[in-house]
Amino acid sequence: MTETSTGRTAGTAAGTKKFNIDTVENAAKTPDTELPWAELGLKRNEFDEVVKVLGRRPTGAELAMYSVMWSEHCSYKSSKNHLRQFGDKVTEEMKKDMLVGIGENAGVTNLGDGWAVTFKIESHNSPSFVEPYQGAATGIGGIVRDIISMGARPVAVMDPLRFGAIDHPDTARVMHGAVAGIGGYGNSLGLPNIGGEMVFDSVYQGNPLVNALAVGVMRHEDIRLANASGKGNKVVLFGARTGGDGIGGASVLASESFDDTKPSKRPAVQVGDPFAEKVLIECCLELFKASLVEGIQDLGAAGISCATSELASNGDGGMEVELTSVLLRDPSLTPGEILMSESQERMMAVVTPENIAAFEAVMDKWAVEYSWLGEVTDTGRLIITWDGAVIVDVDPRTVAHDGPVYDRPYARPEWQDAVQADSFTGSVQDAGRPSAPADLAAAITELVASPNMCSKSWITQQYDRYVGGNTAMAYPDDAGVVRVDEETGLGVALATDANGRYTYLDPYHGAQLALAEAYRNVATSGAVPMAVSDCLNFGSPEDPDVMWQLAEAIRGLSDACMVLGIPVTGGNVSLYNQTGTVPIHPSPVVAVLGKFDDVARRTPSGWREDGQAIYLLGTTAAELDGSEWSNMRGHLGGLPPKVDLAAERALGEILINASRDGMVDSAHDLSEGGLAAALVESSLRYGVGARIALQDVLDRDGVDLFTALFSETQGRAVVSVPRSEEIRFKDMCTARGFAHVRIGVVDAEGGTLEINGVDTMNLAALREAHEATLPKYFG
């Protein structure tokens, strides 16, 4: 009894008569008609450009398409000139495993054995502030569709989150909603959540960041691209019906083209239907397996405008579509609105005439609604009709790829020098720095209970980590790990990182530090880093200060990728994250993907075996600016920790080799919160303590105990080494010239973390402090 088997055919739509259809013919005859381009977000020069491209004024429907596709979100007009560096700064080493690079829905990386992996990170920031549950849920839904459209089976998700101050009255609303939404959608798709981030900072109060990452795997032969080739092939829209979701400005247009009927209300937010998406996943995979689609594209921002123009311009260049064939949830939608609608859980595909019946059989099996909209042509034109009348006649490239590009002015902010000069050390906030044993113990406890360093299990307990049966590591280890092939154990590791405070102090190096940390997290788990995806969350590009932050961050990130030898394969830019004139901290969230030949070799982040030797890898400098400690004391100034990418690479190689050869049983990298945080986390992982003495570190590096514990110097990790492997491990570090020093032993009996010069800390008490914070604020 579903309507799936019939669909709607051209010209039979009820309500066709309701609109004053603005045809191409009419547009040519009425050049002086006023159009609401400003309300739709276009600038005067952009509208003039549209007129120039078309050689006449656009129709209402064309205006709708150009306005959404030329928006910042879809056209990357402010960032494009800078993003090029990701494609330009690429070495042979970086190209080696890249099967599909930037520009497609998501990049694809070769895993070997005929397997490939695709992953991407995206933002859903402002919808998640307006309606946290649905905003976050549809964020997961959108990124998962990107992965499906590459031909892959999605296998896991991650959720880097940034909220306002933990004690601000509005934070609980956003936190509860976003976490429940991510869980509600991701859990219902059967995708394990294998990691993420959680940061509280008042700079995100009115602009929380809800980023979502999805990863999928496929066989090489299943890779699908978004292009419409083959004259005469059919174009089909399937999945959910089209409603008025996310058309915002289009209601302006609606009022223009309506007769007398009042448009019904347009939804303020999009509501996700995870069940519909789960069914879409399965039916798409059946389509791929039986090779029933030639090209496929998910519908996200800019909906049908985006899907038709991208499919057409990436293929043979032409397409004809009858818009009244679109199945609607709300019959009052105008043609322009249908083109702009961002209704969720929809896909568009190109199918050869021979495969139509088989395609329909798959749709019917899964009870998915679909409708045939038109076909691929070789005319180089995208032609959209409404009941036969031509309402769009454009070169699809001009819509999808030739949008405006701006060289926005940027300059190093005037305040940057003053901020960098204001070091934490010696500042008012640094008064009373702890040094007595009891004070140091109290400081460590305070650190691990602080909003950013506390246990995230309040969040991760709401996420299914097991579904799929391939999760080898997730919270609280450094990277999430999923198996791809059961026979060989082939698998992937993923970590996402960003430090907005570092990036605020120095955007070039801050972005590199985000990459360095994600890279380090992946290597710490034992995986070989292979590829990068990034989500650049910044303020307004029209502010030269912010534009400079963005330019510097992209330059820094692309430079660092060259040194680490891993390419950016895709990502997303989210701008205008600011309240009034106050932007968020520049927050480039960087995801690194690594590969395991056998996930059984993964290294967890906690100690287990009594008596194993604990080593600190890397050297420690006095680097407290921008640190969690200075943040806890309310200071932000100075310079972030130094970046040493050669050292990161060397450390990575040690950690990967040690894991492969069974030389370490645990490894945990040092990042926010420094050594103090790493020691506590490694102890709490399995509830096994240690006895630590840092004298050798203090002597070698010339730092005091407080600095050794709280400094955030990069390129460091702690590992535990079985007694039998100690010589081999030390030899390896020596041979590679990498600083390593034994700082203690695992103590399975005591239930304590003992650090010389610090009062002995009881693990049960530490755990209580670590785990109490989120429940205290969020119930």
Add this chain to the structure above:
Amino acid sequence: MTELPLIGGTADAPGPGTLTGARIGVITFPGTLDDRDAARAVRLAGATPVALWHADTTLGDVDAVVIPGGFSYGDYLRAGAIARFAPLMSVIIDAANSDARLPVLGICNGFQILTESHLLPGSMIKNDHLKFMCRDQILRVENTTTAWTRDYAAGQEITVPLKNQDGQYLADEKTLDALEAEGRVVFRYVGFNPNGSRRDIAGISNAAGNVVGLMPHPEHAVETGFGPELGSSTDGLGFFTSVLNKIVGDNK
């Protein structure tokens, strides 16, 4: 290739299990999530998983059926409410009640479907804390005579993952007393009741012991390195070996 290809269905799994005689069906509804995982558990236990489709009208020659976890039809109305009316469910209900007493295991959403089908008494409502909860959960096996628990020792404590939003088991006092009296409380939560279930009940059986339902996920504790870190991490395998041994024994 993996034994259960990531792309493609369970039917594409190469080769049967070691005990090729035993065929255990795993049903997929639209919205089912843990079907591949259940099939993997069946295989690791030595039997052959057989993919069943909710719209089918016959069971074929399967010796037992697993109704796996997930959100059938989205579970927006009530967990299991719509799935209960699937064509294959009526066949399963009849087979479970027939003299042959087809062994049926409902896990999580499967348990909810079994209560909605009235194969098992009581029902599940939202967790008392109202949130989805995913954790490693200790259970006590209280009845080792059912088709799905004969390989466990009486009173044995096992650790298996738990992950759900609507896991709070309830039934009226009379029903609960009867379940206790007849030994039909098969699993109880130990140490921590994760959802407010009455009398710490995690799973129950029908009177004959062929139909068992529980909220936690034994199919996620069958492989070292991919299940709970506590306990043996393969504590769930006993469900599948139990039914396999029963099938093999019955067929002798």
Add this chain to the structure above:
Amino acid sequence: MPRIVVDVMPKPEILDPQGKAIVGALPRLGFTAFSAVRQGKRFELTVDGEVTEEILAQARNAAETLLSNPVIEDVVNVEVVEA
């Protein structure tokens, strides 16, 4: 178009975790007048055309079988509303 409204409530003897959470939250927002809250479901079924006795019977039947679970819920109301 006419609609049939079906109201389903948790049985009185059954603890309602959602209602409990609400009754706990109300006083914190200054709503002190309510001693208990229960949360149930309201369904609106659209009928194309007239609501006949037969259609109303269908709605009652759907309410008892699909829309509610008699173990934990009661159908408290089935009524026709003209739009």
Add this chain to the structure above:
Amino acid sequence: MPRIVVDVMPKPEILDPQGKAIVGALPRLGFTAFSAVRQGKRFELTVDGEVTEEILAQARNAAETLLSNPVIEDVVNVEVVEA
């Protein structure tokens, strides 16, 4: 004891996945009379004593702030029911 019933429905223009799932299932059970279904919530607030104008105002206020999410839902009904 008197109760105040509050009915909350998803806004008409908003997708209602719950109603969509139900409308898909009904025909399979032979209920073919319904062309659309929307699922909302029904709250019953118990009042100890008499329902004054002030208490009713509290209920209306709670309905708009706590019991519904005005971004996606409408309060369609607030009424007093004597038990």
